[in-house]
Amino acid sequence: MDQTPRTHPLPPFTEALVLPPLPGDATDLPMAVVDVETWRPAAMRTWGYLVLLEDAVTARILGCLEAGGIFWPCSAPLDTRPSGEPLARGLMYSGRDDGEVEARVGDAVETAALWGPCPGGGQRLHDAAHGIDLGPYGAPDAHLDFRAVTVAGALLAWRLQTEAEAETRNPAEPEAAPADRKVLDVLLEKPLPDAVDEIVEAGREGGVAARYAARSLEAAGASDLRSAVAATGADVVRLASTHLWWMRFPPGADPAHRDTLLSVEAALNRIQLVLDGEAPAHDRACDEAGFGALRAWALQAADVLDGHTRPNPMATFHGVEFARGGEWDVRSRMARACERLRLPFRLEYRYDVDLPSGCVSVEFALPKAQWFPAERMGDGGLEDCRALQGTFVALYGLRLSALLAACAFGSSVAVTRCLVCAFDGGLGGEAVMGCDFDRLGFSRTGIEALEDDASRPVDDPAALARSLGAKATMELSDGTLRPVEPLRVPGLGRNRGDLWRDRRPLSEPLSSLVMAETGADLDVYHDDFPAELEEVRSICSEEAETPVMAIMRLEELCDRILGALEDRGGLEGRSPLWSNSSPVRMLMAHAPAGGTRQTGAEGARDPLGITGDHDPQPGRPSRFYQLPDAFFEAKDAISRRYSDLGDFAQAMAVADQCVALAPTSVPPRMRRAVLLGDHGDFTQAEAELKVLLTMLVDTDDTGFCLYRLAFAYWQQGKPDLAAAAYVLAARCPRFADQARLELSDLLREESVEEPSMKQAAAALDADGAELPLDETLLDTLGEAGGRLVDEGFPIAAWRPLKLLADRDNNDDLHSIAHSLRDGTPSAYL
Template sequence: MFDFFRKKGNNPEESAKDGGSQNAAGATASGRTTRDALAEFTATPLPDAIDGLLFRVSMADPTDPTSSSGFDAYAARLLSEAEAPSLRAIAVEHPVELRRLNTTGLFWSIFDDSTISAGNRGTILRIESVLDRLALISKALEGDEGTAFVSATTEGACSELDWQVLRSIANDANDYLTAAERDNKLDTQYGTTGTRGGNWDLSTRLAAACEAMVLPFRLEYRFACDAGTGTIVASVSLPTPDVFPKSRFSRDAGQWIDCTAQRPAAAAAYALRLAALIAAAAFGTSVGVTRVVVNGREGSIAGANVLSLEFGRIPFTMGAMAKIRSGEFSAPATECDPATLFDMLHLTHIAANIDGEGNLQPVEPLAVELSVPYTPVAEDTRPLPEDLRGMLHADIVSDLDVMSEQDAELGARYRAIMEEKDDSLLLAVAQLEDIVAETSATAAANVVADDLAQPSEPRRILYCENVFARYLTSLVESDPSVRYVRASDIGQAARSSLSRIYRDMGDLDAAEAQARACIELAPTSAPAYNDLITCFAEGDHYDRIIDVAREALRVAVTGNDIAYVYYRLAFAYWQTGRLPEALACYLRVPEASPMGEAALRERNDLVSEMGNSVPGSDWDPVACLRTAGVPLAPLDDVMEVVGRALIELCDANMPLAAAPLASLVASTQRNDILHAVAASLRQGV
């Protein structure tokens, strides 16, 4: 019955009129490239793209070369082996977004790592690795031509290139080994430059190298750099055997053969090649690095340690690198031969255990003594670098602690008051006033005691809403001899709660007094200004909000804090009739911030109200704010303090004190390399 349509669809003349058959991305089959094929995975939801490919390949007409291709067939083979069809059920509960990275050309799956099971995470990453290998196969097919048409590909050739990709990951090791000869673009942060060959220099160079690596499997890593001993320890994720090909095309046999039994050996060989590449990158950070230890974690950075290798600089550069440069390290015969690769690496020490089937088994990492202790800030009594003490108004590392728990019993008492406050606001006020009085008396006694012990260093009480506020004291205190006593977290919470309760009771004067007390104790914390802003909003004192918000922006440093202040400032300008300033402030609230949706809605209403007065394309919102005296947070002097403290603390072997600053700088610059440095400073190996 349907032969008529089949004949019509297969009529060459009809195809010629239509310009050839079309694929999902709109490219004609005759002109479709491997890049077009890869683009289809990001053009639609990933489960649809995968199922669409599998369906198209399954329905391909063997006699019609335009209905599929070797590249498509191999993609379908790998995706089926990776159990890709199961992604749809996972994506229903855990949305998965696929992106293509501009830096490496590889794919990156975005999902909520905190809510997904290990099994589902593994499935997503298996699929991601398939797409990455296809991207690398595509690059190999393109060669010098720059374009590879899928019609010219065979499934067998794609299989051979896949194995070539897997065994060649260390081929760029020499480029990483010689990186110390090149400038470090991240060594200087906001006017402060790290010591060449120091911890900051080593850390940023190594992270930059790892982020630049083009690998067929996702690389998760952490490291510890110790310039003092010339040692770098790196922990890296290793792909598990089940992500390697189950089958491969044998040109000699002219058919596909099962290689399931070789997967553990292939995984072990890949692990050694990856370790060599990481070692090259680590030695390439500085000529002062003489020892590198690479620990391999199974499946992810949180997995069991299954490999620990110690490299010495000279054996590696003279021995292992010779094998890599000659091509012996990536020879086809070594694809599943980790024993031969072990011999080529000239390792100083090894910790590995391989079972009868070739699987790497858990082992203890090699013991390494470093001069970089990961001591919690609250417990670290080492003296701070001399030139940081005045700027940070602190003498030892633990002086910077503002996050450790203080009085658990008092905290429980405060929470009980807040849970029952609605029963009697007056009783809650009295109880909270008691907490304020008690904590104030304790803090004052501590100040007196410290002043008596160190009369040359006057004491002040300081509350910090977040860890960053503790580093910014030089912005509000010019006397470098001043030292700070940490205020009670519960005492500050009680003041803030009192301000809100007084506001609810209609006593705005009392609310304002408590809000100002919060600011006085926390002058470097932008959130401390929020109660006063809200208090003025209750009384419609928008001019006063503008003044307070400007002060808050001078110390605002985190993205959310900055966005919140600009949001409140925008509305205040709107209510005082200064519409261009209001619009300029709304434009500084990112849509992804907690206030982003509300800010966008209000901004649209503002634009509607402005009508013909909406600024033209030549309007500069930044210049508008500068003219209005609105700080453009984060301010340069704030980030100069952050940059100086970050680099000097890192170079002084104080990673946990430096870590939050690295996270802040990374977020401010949206820099993945700095995020990796921050994670390593925070977590070590």
């Protein structure tokens, strides 16, 4: 290993989880996991560090345990997430509760052990590499969770690496893997176009698999890859969940470049699936293995069909245990199964769930015909098969429809029907295939048909559809799938109406959690006053040189809006509230001090008539009505006009009203902080920004707040803290360039050095700027999202879940959120 463990002092009262050793470990020091707050990397969620305990106050660091099952070797606390390959990684097999621990030993990556379920729950390790005794980690009663599996895997990986290094005097001669097996490894070592060119070049003199790889990439358009990468900045990664390849590129990429990237991606995955199988003996066998990879993946159906019999790792979400068989359980099982499918083409999909009818609907995008092989090895050499590419698409679509139906049926025994619709050219394209599966028929014939197809391929799409037992709708004409009428079901989408119209009550504890009585109370996006919003902007433009007149007109407009709200009624007993997003509306229970306690229209006219504190108490508002954007923007504009007039006191008074009307939203507090800074009161601006930091859940908002905080520090003569805030602000891509630019100016003008991420976070924390984010806010959003799903409010649920998915880069949660947002429109009547 390239790092020697060094001794580090442990802070007082550090709790250490001492681990049972692996039998035969050479070290006589106890191993433990410690979670030291000052050791946490700034931009990485961790489960602590694996250490050797020298005594109660000192430890040697062996490595860092990243949340998600990854072990990074290190000899000192990390500042940022390391690059390169980890020492160990816990992998979960597709849609199952078992998997493997992958370990890096020398320059090779190998399976260090498998893991699977214990009787009575939890997991244990088994079949360790080199016959290592797993001791308590392999016992039938080990009952490990995934975090413990990762820790055990880290111990095992450390053991394997240590033993490998101990053989330097008389190393055993390992059996080298065939060079062909490593043909794609260069993708992880060089820029994407260079790596692909090298693979193509290596195929001219390489073995069977190398020739196949080169041939496949050339046919997929490798010659166009360099220009596509240059235009999009694309790169390729290998997914830990499937070990397949994934092109990363901007969503708005030019369609021609996107086609090239996805065509090459498909070729890479077909090659990988061939490499993962038995080594073909000759070119034709290799080519047949490639075609086999286009259908054998459907055999995953038998496994995912049994998914409902296994524990759901997402059953407990942000501290809340959701009911088995509820909508959260079904949707999360569905997402996890789909995200772990090992497919030769990327899967673009969305789904909807209707438990009352027992129906799941799925939509997916078909790969393009030109992404399939254009040549096939026959008796006389390569044969052109472009005329069959349309048939390949149809067969792939049917197999994938059946596999997605298996995922749906595997999510719950309550799911008895699955509609699957395939689209040409993406989910926004035309429907070209529809399949209607019933649970009983699929379980009787579908799985058997897929198994038969894998061993004796069916080349006729109509025959395959019949054997799968699906009611299929498709038209294949001249090698092209033609548009068809999608299959639709009454009742699907019943809960997908406008949220602002949804008067269904929220049950407890959800209602108290989000401080709302109905679904409509959570809507912050519907606006009945769009003309007034335009009027605000017109007034600001027309009266740009006459701020007094602008204030008069804007005040009159605010009175007019409140009058209209009063005429509609329903404001009694409700406090005015403006929220700039759905997630911040759901955090009202965590609102800082200063929110209005007034109700009705009077609460908006004079929100500071009564002020409250943060602690719940009698009189604290719990029922709200949403103020229109026009009213809030008018108030903000009035504050700005007073500032233009030099009337700081009145500008601040109106800014305080805005904060009272929107206690959890970013814009009013940020505006107040900027106003304080413009007036030269950077001490108060700093205090306001620190309050704001305690409420932020969006990474862009956090970046901007830190950026403004850095400037406030700088203006107060606190260059060390300013540098720290700029460093942390630069983590946000949206503000990175400006933050780095101002940081350079600061370092040039002041005698300070640029801190590391870890040092920057520690400096701000010591100064009272709360980093990282209070997990309570995220837990509230997670609980609210899950409970809204279970109660049938998909439109209210998707935004908080999307925010959490973005923060954690969680593909399962992204799938759930996008499906909640979009549903499956093709299936709705």
